[in-house]
Amino acid sequence: MTVGRFAPSPSGRIHLGNILCCLLAWLSAKQKGGKIVLRIEDLDTARCPRRYAQQMMEDLLWLGLGWDEGPLLDGRDESYFQSQRTELYHAALEQLERRGLVYPCFCTRAELHAASAPHREDGQTVYAGTCRNLSASQREERAKLRSPALRLRVPDKEFSFMDGHMGHYVENLERDCGDFLLRRSDGMFAYQLAVVVDDAAMGITEVVRGADLLSSTPRQLYLYQLLNLTPPTFYHFPLLLAPDGRRLSKRDADAGLEHLQGHVSAKEVLGKLAYLAGFHPSGEPSSPEELLKEFSWENVPLKDIRLPEKLFSI
Ligand code: GLU
Numbered sequence: 001m002t003v004g005r006f007a008p009s010p011s012g013r014i015h016l017g018n019i020l021c022c023l024l025a026w027l028s029a030k031q032k033g034g035k036i037v038l039r040i041e042d043l044d045t046a047r048c049p050r051r052y053a054q055q056m057m058e059d060l061l062w063l064g065l066g067w068d069e070g071p072l073l074d075g076r077d078e079s080y081f082q083s084q085r086t087e088l089y090h091a092a093l094e095q096l097e098r099r100g101l102v103y104p105c106f107c108t109r110a111e112l113h114a115a116s117a118p119h120r121e122d123g124q125t126v127y128a129g130t131c132r133n134l135s136a137s138q139r140e141e142r143a144k145l146r147s148p149a150l151r152l153r154v155p156d157k158e159f160s161f162m163d164g165h166m167g168h169y170v171e172n173l174e175r176d177c178g179d180f181l182l183r184r185s186d187g188m189f190a191y192q193l194a195v196v197v198d199d200a201a202m203g204i205t206e207v208v209r210g211a212d213l214l215s216s217t218p219r220q221l222y223l224y225q226l227l228n229l230t231p232p233t234f235y236h237f238p239l240l241l242a243p244d245g246r247r248l249s250k251r252d253a254d255a256g257l258e259h260l261q262g263h264v265s266a267k268e269v270l271g272k273l274a275y276l277a278g279f280h281p282s283g284e285p286s287s288p289e290e291l292l293k294e295f296s297w298e299n300v301p302l303k304d305i306r307l308p309e310k311l312f313s314i
Pocket of ligand 1: 007008009041195208209303
């Protein structure tokens with residue numbers, strides 16, 4: 001059975017980009033007769049307080065985008081919050097440490113920026129490997145001054161996969177990414193590790209998410225391989241951009257549900273998003289169930305989608 005998921009990071013009220021993500025994940029799984037798991041990605045507890053998660057769930061329910069497994073359903077709410085799942089991440093990290101694949105990194109943000117070249121097209125930097133080969137005594141010295149982050153050694157090897165929407169994607173981990181973080185210096189586990197551990201533990205077979213995470217996928221595939229886990233199928237969809245071409249963020253108030261609710265219905269929001277995503281030509285207000293008949297990945301564009309100046313007349 002297809003098991004999809006919503007994996008929002010509740011660092012504010014959801015905006016049209018987050019809603020499109022959940023809509024596509026829901027449609028893609030349900031069209032195959034599958035189900036949806038809701039996992040709250042609140043590893044960064046300072047940025048993702050509980051009240052935002054609560055609001056996010058209310059928003060999803062208002063939109064008619066329910067889930068089949070997750071908080072509010074089976075009385076095990078805590079187990080769907082990443083902040084409560086750190087033991088699992090510890091266990092995975094230990095497995096990798098035992099194999100000698102993890103090392104401490106003492107670089108400061110400024111050092112990382114100065115040493116990490118070349119910068120990639122997507123703005124991410126490639127880790128230069130500064131702390132990769134420190135001796136035991138160098139590590140000891142540095143640890144007196146600063147608690148280290150932990151990085152995974154990556155091989156000079158290509159990782160490729162067939163994205164369900166974007167097609168073939170390949171990256172050489174050493175050249176295009178460098179050794180990547182598993183845990184930050186403040187002890188917070190990195191998204192890459194947590195997402196792999198959780199998607200596997202929750203039996204997720206299909207991941208639908210924005211194209212900004214396409215380049216994370218080779219790192220995640222490497223982790224799946226090392227941890228001996230089965231990866232899901234990935235579908236990356238184009239990002240929704242603000243009318244001026246910037247990436248939509250929680251700061252774009254008029255794209256936030258906060259601004260829309262009370263002026264437009266849930267069906268209007270979904271109808272317009274489905275129109276922008278290419279599979280609902282009329283743009284008529286629609287429920288997720290109504291959109292199931294029309295949804296097809298083939299009609300979703302490959303290039304980023306710019307929001308019009310006025311999506312709704314409010
Ligand atoms: N929590 C991430 C976000 O809200 C999504 C991660 C994923 O889908 O893999 O952007």
